[in-house]
Amino acid sequence: METQAHLTASSNRQNNSRPEANFPPSLWGCSFASFSFPQTEFESYSRQVEVLKENVKDMLTASKKDTVEHIEFINLLCRLGVSYHFDDEIENSLKQIFDDLPNLLEKQDFDLYTLSLLFRVLRQHGFKMPCVVFNKFKDTNGEFKKTIINDVKGILGLYEASFLSVHGEQVLDEALVFTKANLESSAMQSSPRLGDHIRNALIRPFHKGLPRIEAREYISFYKEEESRNDTLLKFAKIDFNRVQLLHRQELSILSRWWNDLNFAEEFPYARDRIVEIYFWANGIHFEPQYAFSRMMVTKYTKIVSLVDDTYDAYASFEEIQHFTNAIERCSMNAIDQLPADYMKVLYRALLNLFNETENDMGKQGRSYASYYVKEAFKELVRGYHAEAEWADKRHVPTFDEYVRNGIATSAYGVIMAASFLGMEEVAGGEEYEWLKSNPKIIKAGKMIGRLMNDIVGHEDEQKRGDCASGVECYMKQYDASEKKAIEEIQKMDVNAWKDINEDCMRPTNAPMLLLQHFVNLIRVTDVIYGNDDDAYTIPSSLKDYVTLLYIEQVPLCE
Structure with missing residues (x-):
């Protein structure tokens, strides 16, 4: 944290004068200090979350029958900010998928979107899926094939995956350059909803995004999906509001602590x-x-x-x-x-x-x-x-x-x-x-x-x-x-x-x-x-x- 005061610290130290700070004032004042925790509302949210959590857990288990469906469901839990309810289940599932990865890649010819999603989800949980899997989307000249340019969903997935790179992974460095250029033009040609989603990713990819902000923004995006899971969406919405009440209570306590000082x-x-x-x-x-x-x-x-x-x-x-x-x-x-x-x-x-x-x-x-x-x-x-x-x-x-x-x-x-x-x-x-x-x-x-x-x-x-x-x-x-x-x-x-x-x-x-x-x-x-x-x-x-x-x-x- 560096200050933005508009008088020089060095001159202050040399002439022993006191500068007058010129910071913008607090935007919030005491507004959070007066928050009264709505216990009844919180308990109502908590009861609904417990019921919905069991339903979602059953869905997570049922999705295991198909690896792609399972990875997509885990990704949804992460994007919607509710994966923390199922940490153990997700950990065990991803470990099994990673252990079986060579067999999985040999048997199935995944498209760009699916492969990118599998790569990103595994790596974000610490499982180092090899990046050479993306070489199949390159031509004989070592460049990404022009045939994938129109696959906006796949290009966006590869873009997101590229931010999980480590040193020496040239294919991911090249993927970032390739996908970024194509997404910038796709954002202007896509539907308003998809265009906004692409622009948000270009500003801050999911891997660099703050989980709570990403969840709130993705809830708004996901509710417009025709293929959305309404039970999962409801669970994410209610859980967000439930946890928000706890955060507001903490902010209220801290605001009073600060005011008392x-x-x-x-x-x-x-x-x-x-x-x-x-x-x-x-x-x-x-x-x-x-x-x-x-x-x-x-x-x-x-x-x-x-x-x-x-x-x-x-x-x-x-x-x-x-x-x-x-x-x-x-x-x-x-x-x-x-x-x-x-x-x-x-x-x-x-x-x-x-x-x-x-x-x-x-x-x-x-x-x-x-x-x-x-x-x-x-x-x-x-x-x-x-x-x-x-x-x-x-x-x-x-x-x-x-x-x-x-x-x-x-x-x-x-x-x-x-x-x-x-x-x-x-x-x-x-x-x-x-x-x-x-x-x-x-x-x-x-x-x-x-x-x-x-x-x-x-x-x-x-x-x-x-x-x-x-x-x-x-x-x-x-x-x-x-x-x-x-x-x-x-x-x-x-x-x-x-x-x-x-x-x-x-x-x-x-x-x-x-x-x-x-x-x-x-x-x-x-x-x-x-x-x-x-x-x-x-x-x-x-x-x-x-x-x-x-x-x-x-x-x-x-």
Whole structure:
């Protein structure tokens, strides 16, 4: 998270003046704090979901008689956002299909759509189906056959599948170029409904989409399908509304927590974004059982945002040094070394959150978890301190040096450590050590988070004289133009996604559930920074998504 304040942090540190922050105000104010949970409505939804769930489970079982039908049904469950009800059944089915894959491919001559769907569904669940299966759609010159161009459904399927590529899979790289070009023209020639579906995929393919947003949008698309399964559609609609009530309740609790702290008044220079931060936490895991994770991620990320804004746009460098030292100590005894009252308030809030974490984890018999959250926070603040020092000295680091530090300042370490707090069934000491070791997938995700932010924010940062972003560092190190720097960074983003996909293929070095949630964090980043602006700083960019997910229910009678 980078600030968008319109006064230079570096000049502030050199003349000890206080800048006046110029962030857009909160769009939501106290609107969510007053939410009253409708218990009767929730219980009605829950009863209907339980009945429909059994019906859908029977359909899932019945579809096993035909592999293609079964894969299509699993895909529908995923697209409609209800697959979490059937995790075990889906896991067992896909394992059986993958184990029988050589025999399946030998016996059946799948068309482009079916093969692409099978490939995508298996890979999204960590089963590495070989990409050579797509060579059959190439001609003797090694190019995709012109005969498949008019198969819009198949082309769209191949496009979606291509985003599951790992390094060295040239056929998928070529497939992306080929399908994207054809879909752009198909979108204009298709029916309005299909055209919208294609355009949405071109903006953000399913693999990069946020599951909850994808589900809400697909429900609207699926209800217009002539071949739709009305029972499944009803199940998806009611379950979406049921879970939405839980999310609104959580958002209400967090809004009251934020209002009680009165930090919007205490820190007027900082971004007031509790709703947008909950959107971030909710994007990692929306399922009801992860409520505690969402609460802790929101609280920690809100404190991270305050520290980020303080270091970037308000504090003097001397104050930053004192605060960094205090964070290293993580003790209330260090509060007197802080030179400003506002810093004492912020420091006390962080220590209170650490204490809350220790108490909660102690009750779970997981006291060790609070240690890892603290260590992640210390690493983050060290990274912020390095950036503040560069800004203070007007130093432009090399791109490599910047990225090494940026892996910390992405804040992913704190966010994931906080998310593990509510995942006691899979996140033990071994998993925390794995996270702390910065394996390839974590490093790749952190780099995406840092550099995507830089691409959309670097021009404003240049204007106000902030620490050089990744774009400026690349331009200086490689004597490149701004356009060239951005192009090269975008290539790094593509390669980082391949690292991520690779580490999600079985056998994995961490529980699949944790990997999937980390991928969701990267997907949130793509939504926040992937539309040419910083939607965290400019909250109007997220307004439609917030409305879609937390305010408007899915109409049941259409």
